Amino acid sequence: MNLVGKAFAVVGASNNPEKYGYKVVEALKKLSKNIYPVNPKETQILGLAVFKELRDIKEKIDIVVFVLPPKISFEVLKTNPRKKWHYWFQPGSFDDRVIEYCKEKGLNFTNDKCIIVESEKQF
Numbered sequence: 508m509n510l511v512g513k514a515f516a517v518v519g520a521s522n523n524p525e526k527y528g529y530k531v532v533e534a535l536k537k538l539s540k541n542i543y544p545v546n547p548k549e550t551q552i553l554g555l556a557v558f559k560e561l562r563d564i565k566e567k568i569d570i571v572v573f574v575l576p577p578k579i580s581f582e583v584l585k586t587n588p589r590k591k592w593h594y595w596f597q598p599g600s601f602d603d604r605v606i607e608y609c610k611e612k613g614l615n616f617t618n619d620k621c622i623i624v625e626s627e628k629q630f
Contacts, residue, residue, distance in 0.1 A: 510538055510622070510629050514567050518583055519574035519600070520544030520552050527597060527623075528574040529553070534626040535572075543568065561587045570595050572622055577602035588612045595622055 521528030549557040594616040
């Protein structure tokens with residue numbers, strides 16, 4: 508998937524450089540200026556304004572990246588099922604219930620690739 512120029516929401520973004528929520532934002536920042544970190548406990552990550560919830564983002568989003576435990580990914584997904592978005596589940600952020608929900612709702616998703624690895628292929 509071509510990631511350049513897309514707008515990304517990163518649900519589970521983090522200010523901790525050791526966490527994947529930080530690494531994903533960092534990797535995507537190299538590709539696009541349209542990154543919307545989502546974390547209810549942060550106000551800024553890597554110089555980007557943070558949104559408390561996915562539904563707070565009013566700008567156009569192409570890809571929603573999940574960097575959360577599967578149970579929380581499922582809850583966020585249930586409250587935001589939009590067919591125009593592509594949902595990208597990082598390793599460890601999904602389970603069978605999440606995948607079945609996406610299939611039932613006809614949502615586009617990726618769950619077999621790491622977006623950090625894919626972003627490096629864009630250069």
